[in-house]
Structures are given as C-alpha cells and as structure tokens.
Amino acid sequence: MDSLKLSTILLSLLSLAIITQAQDPTSLSHYCPNTTTFTRNSTYQANLNLLLSSLSSNSTRNNINGFYNVSAGKDPDEVYGMFLCRGDVSNSVCRNCVNFATKDVLDKCPIEKVAMIWYDECELRYSNRNFFSTVDQDATVLMSSPDNGTVQPESFNQLVETTIYDIAARAASAPSGAKKFAVQQANYTGVQKLYTLVQCTPDLSTAGCSRCLEGAISKLGNCCDRKQGGRVIFASCNIRYELYEFYNATAAADAVPPPPRVALSPPPASGSETRRKGKGGVSTVLTIAIVIPVAVSLVLLCLCFCFLSRRVKNNKYSARENDAANEITTVGSLQFDLSSIQDATNHFSAYSKLGEGGFGEVYKIWKHWRDGTPLEVMDPTLTDTYLRSELIRCIHIGLLCVQEDPASRPTMATVVLMLNSYSSTLALPQEPAFFLHSRTNQGSIPSKESFAVQSKSYSIPYSGDEGSITEVYPR
Structure with a gap:
C-alpha cells in the first residue's frame, strides 16, 4: 500500500515537471510593420x-551560448534571421521558447517581411x-511597474x-562570441535590494554593445522614472x-565571464645555468663584470x-625674477608693488582666485553630479575619446x-579595485564637506541627460497581475 502511494506521488511530480517545462514562454510584445510584405507561396x-526551420533546429545545440543567426535564399528574396535567449535560462527553456516563437511569429506577422517578437525568455x-x-x-518596447518605488526617488533613480x-x-x-550578458544586485534599503540585468x-x-545599452538607459526616464521596475527592449539589446x-x-553567475586576470611571468626554473659560453668562448660572468x-x-x-x-638654469631664473621684480616695482602706473601683491595672494595661490575660492573644481563636479549632468565637466572636444559609462564611474569614485566622513572614503586598495573591476557596487556619494549650498540650486530639475528625465509619453505600466502592457513604436 505504501509503495502504491509512493508511486502515485512520484508520477504526479513527474507529470507536473513535464507540464511546467512545456509551458509556453511569457509573451511581451511583437513588431511587424506593414511597409514591406510578401505574397503567399512566393519565393x-x-x-x-x-x-x-533552421532557427528551430539549431536551438537544440548546446555550444551557441543561446544565440544563432542565419540567412536563407538569394537576393532579392534572401531572408536574415536570428534568435537570442536570456543569458540565465537553461538550454531546454531556450529551445522551447524558440520553437514556440517560430510558430507564433507567423500568426502575428503572416505576410510582413520584417518581424520581431519578444518573450521573457527569448526573442526572435x-x-x-x-x-x-x-x-x-x-x-522599442518600454515597460514599467505601476508602483512608485521609494521614499527617496532621486537616490533610487x-x-x-x-x-x-x-x-x-x-x-x-x-x-567576441561570448554572452554579452550581466546581472547585479545592489543594496537599496536595509530590507530591499535592487536587481538589474543587461544583454x-x-x-x-564592444563599442556597438555600449552604444546600444546607453541608448536603452537614456529611455528609462521616458517610462520608468521613480518606478519599482522597468524595461527597455531594443532589437539588439535590452535592460531591466x-x-x-x-x-x-x-x-x-555561470553565464557572466569573470574579469580578465593579469598574466604573470613564470619564475625562473630552479637550478638553471648561470654560466654559459657564446660562440667566442667568453663566459657570461666575465661579460657582466665588464658591462655593469x-x-x-x-x-x-x-x-x-x-x-x-x-x-x-635655476640661477638664471632667479636672476631674471629679481630683474623682473625690480622692473615692475618701478612702473608708476601700479598702485601696489609686486611684493605686496604676492603677500596678499599667498604667492598667487589658486585658492585666492576671485569668484572661486578653495575646491572650486570639486564644487563644480558635485553640482553637475547632483543635477544629473556629470558629463558637462568634460571638454566637448574629447567626446569621442572615452566611454560615457567609464567616465561617470571615475567621477563617482x-x-x-572626498566625503566629509573619513570612514566613508574608500581606501587606496578599494579605489584600485573599483577602477579595475565593474563587479563592485559603488556607494552613493554625499555632498562634500566643503560644498557651499546655494538657494537657487535647491530642488533643481535634472537635465535631459539625467536618468530622472520625466516624460508623459511612452509610459506603459504593468498590469495588476504583474503582467505587462507594452507599446512598440519606430524611432
């Protein structure tokens, strides 16, 4: 009797596992413009x-990292296609999603030459x-949670x-060829964590992926400002x-490649020869004794x-300086001689500049950081010489x-780790100790470069059952 009950339980669990594995993928959106169509039964x-058929059959392969592209036919009837599975899903989930997509896309886009369809697990x-x-x-597909996320929206954004x-x-x-996929969690409050994903x-x-993801991040303000969750999905990349x-x-964690390690030179083999003779018979020891x-x-x-x-040179410079000082002090148009000006300005120190005061540069950077425009501190002529994400990270570090509390300042070892590894989460900086408040800057509105850009357009909330309402639009 007990064995019969055990068999029944095992059979039920097996059936449940089969049903769960065969579940249809979670549909998000599709896009098939009717600008170009084909006739049925055409080439x-x-x-x-x-x-x-090729995409479906190749989804069973285990060595493609969840991505495959292929073309079929010849111009002008050639067709290009690809699928991409989310970096953390299993091979079986990827295969099931792609197989479902190859049939579902024909139902939603029956005669369109261009089609894109997105699911939670894959895209085709x-x-x-x-x-x-x-x-x-x-x-572009924009999705957001209906709930405002936080008591500190600016810090959250x-x-x-x-x-x-x-x-x-x-x-x-x-x-190249590896999964361009990464996830990370960060502490938001004592009980809440933030979970993020990009692909x-x-x-x-590398440059193309960076440009695509930066474009997606710039869209977050259109849909997800202060929201508990959000997505931006392009054909080439997505963030959530x-x-x-x-x-x-x-x-x-298994899908994300580890950061590259610094290659170290192997130590010399023990017992290696220290004396060798060249063609002329002169020993290495004798050569060293002469050369060193x-x-x-x-x-x-x-x-x-x-x-x-x-x-x-120093003597010549001192002589010139003395001559110049004597010359300046004899000019009748000056109200003060050079020595008085030097005493008043602490030898022309940068701290004595009018309108700036001490730490002027840091004050400017903090002001732009707080306003969400950190890139304004850069020379515009250098725009194409750096990655936006790396520059913002350096400013952040x-x-x-320069935090007011010494305990909040990272050690040099921590700074080196922050600069060499993107896996470490950076704390949010507070205003520096020397920052001077200005009433005109209180409650400033972030610029269009900031993540917190607000827009009444394209904001698409999740539905009540944690599903999604999406809107696809061409640029």
Missing part, C-alpha cells in the same frame, strides 16, 4: 519557412535586410542608473531592473650633468574619495 515565403526576428552585427534601435551602467560596461567588454546580441562589437529577483542568480661597471659609470655621469644643468 520569399519559401525562404522564410526554411530560415525558421527576421528581415529582408542584413542586420547582423548592427546596432538596431528602430523598434541614481542607484538604478549607476548599477546599470556598471553592468553595461561588463557586458559590452565580453569577448546585447553577441555579434555586436526590479526590486525582486527576476533572474536565476546561480545560472547568471661601464653602465653604472655612464648613469652617474648623466646624473651629474643633469644636476649641474638644472642648477645653472572621485566624489567618494
């Missing part, structure tokens, strides 16, 4: 069916144009933006954040020459180093 449709697209290795932001920028840099720097198609370059763990943390004294003598001569040259 294009035949090539499309062949392409979808095809087109009559070659889009491989190309950043595509033409179609800043934490979201900073965390997503950190993992965006990690995902973009993944080697690009693996065929994008929530206040609950929406991904498989264990699988995600000569080299040391040359170095000493160079140092002596440099010292004497600097001493002569610099502000942490």
Whole structure:
C-alpha cells in the first residue's frame, strides 16, 4: 500500500515537471510593420519557412551560448534571421521558447517581411535586410511597474542608473562570441535590494554593445522614472531592473565571464645555468663584470650633468625674477608693488582666485553630479575619446574619495579595485564637506541627460497581475 502511494506521488511530480517545462514562454510584445510584405507561396515565403526551420533546429545545440543567426535564399528574396535567449535560462527553456516563437511569429506577422517578437525568455526576428552585427534601435518596447518605488526617488533613480551602467560596461567588454550578458544586485534599503540585468546580441562589437545599452538607459526616464521596475527592449539589446529577483542568480553567475586576470611571468626554473659560453668562448660572468661597471659609470655621469644643468638654469631664473621684480616695482602706473601683491595672494595661490575660492573644481563636479549632468565637466572636444559609462564611474569614485566622513572614503586598495573591476557596487556619494549650498540650486530639475528625465509619453505600466502592457513604436 505504501509503495502504491509512493508511486502515485512520484508520477504526479513527474507529470507536473513535464507540464511546467512545456509551458509556453511569457509573451511581451511583437513588431511587424506593414511597409514591406510578401505574397503567399512566393519565393520569399519559401525562404522564410526554411530560415525558421533552421532557427528551430539549431536551438537544440548546446555550444551557441543561446544565440544563432542565419540567412536563407538569394537576393532579392534572401531572408536574415536570428534568435537570442536570456543569458540565465537553461538550454531546454531556450529551445522551447524558440520553437514556440517560430510558430507564433507567423500568426502575428503572416505576410510582413520584417518581424520581431519578444518573450521573457527569448526573442526572435527576421528581415529582408542584413542586420547582423548592427546596432538596431528602430523598434522599442518600454515597460514599467505601476508602483512608485521609494521614499527617496532621486537616490533610487541614481542607484538604478549607476548599477546599470556598471553592468553595461561588463557586458559590452565580453569577448567576441561570448554572452554579452550581466546581472547585479545592489543594496537599496536595509530590507530591499535592487536587481538589474543587461544583454546585447553577441555579434555586436564592444563599442556597438555600449552604444546600444546607453541608448536603452537614456529611455528609462521616458517610462520608468521613480518606478519599482522597468524595461527597455531594443532589437539588439535590452535592460531591466526590479526590486525582486527576476533572474536565476546561480545560472547568471555561470553565464557572466569573470574579469580578465593579469598574466604573470613564470619564475625562473630552479637550478638553471648561470654560466654559459657564446660562440667566442667568453663566459657570461666575465661579460657582466665588464658591462655593469661601464653602465653604472655612464648613469652617474648623466646624473651629474643633469644636476649641474638644472642648477645653472635655476640661477638664471632667479636672476631674471629679481630683474623682473625690480622692473615692475618701478612702473608708476601700479598702485601696489609686486611684493605686496604676492603677500596678499599667498604667492598667487589658486585658492585666492576671485569668484572661486578653495575646491572650486570639486564644487563644480558635485553640482553637475547632483543635477544629473556629470558629463558637462568634460571638454566637448574629447567626446569621442572615452566611454560615457567609464567616465561617470571615475567621477563617482572621485566624489567618494572626498566625503566629509573619513570612514566613508574608500581606501587606496578599494579605489584600485573599483577602477579595475565593474563587479563592485559603488556607494552613493554625499555632498562634500566643503560644498557651499546655494538657494537657487535647491530642488533643481535634472537635465535631459539625467536618468530622472520625466516624460508623459511612452509610459506603459504593468498590469495588476504583474503582467505587462507594452507599446512598440519606430524611432
């Protein structure tokens, strides 16, 4: 009797597992513009069916990192297609999602030559144009939670933006062909954590992935300002954040490549030869005994020459300075002589500049950081010489180093770790001890560059059952 009950329980669990595994993927949205269509039973449709069959069959492979692209046919009826599975889902979930998508997309886009369909677990697209290795932001899906997230919305928005920028840099720097995927959790309150995810198609370059993710981050203000969760989905990349763990943390950790390690030179083998003879029979020891004294003598001569040259220059400079001082003090148009001006300005110290005072540069950076415009401190001519995410991270670290509380300032070892690894979460900086408040800056409105840009358009809330209402629109 007991064995019969045990068999029944095992059979029920097995059936439940099979049903769960075979569940349809969670649909998010689709996009199929009717600007270009094909006729039924045409060559294009035949090539499309062949392409979808190839995508479905290749979804069973285990060595493709959840991504595959292929083309079918010849121009002008050639079709290009690809699928991308979320970086933390299993091979079986990926396969089930792709197989479902190859059928579902034909129901939603029966005669369109261009189609994109998104699910929580994967995405699939095809087109009559070659889009491989190309950043595509033409179609955008924006999703947001209906709930406002926090009692400190500005701090929350800043934490979201900073965390997503950190993992965006990690995902973009993944080697070619590897998963360009990263997740990270950050502490928001004592009981709440922030969970973030970013992903690009693996065929994008590092610069292409960075550009795509930065474009997605810039859209967050349109839909998700102060919301507990949000998504921005492009054809080439996507980002998401929530206040609950929406991904498989264990699988995600395995999917994210570790940061590159510094290659160390191996130590010399013990017992290696210290004396060898060349073609002429002169030993290494004799060669060293001759070369080293000569080299040391040359170095000493160079140092002596440099010292004497600097001493002569200093003497000449002092003589010129004295002559200049005497000349200035004799000019009748000056109301004060040079020595009085030097005493008053502490020898022309930068701290005595009119209108700036001490720490003027740091005050300016903090003001832009607080207003959400940290890139305003950069020279516009250098725009193309740096990655936006890396620059913001460097500014962030610099502000942490000038905190009022010494305990809040990172050590040099921590700073080195922050600069060399994007896996560490950065604390939110507070205003520096020397920051001077200005009434005109209280409650300033972030600029369009900030994450907290507000827009009444494109804001699409989740439905009450934690589903989603989405809107797709071309740029």
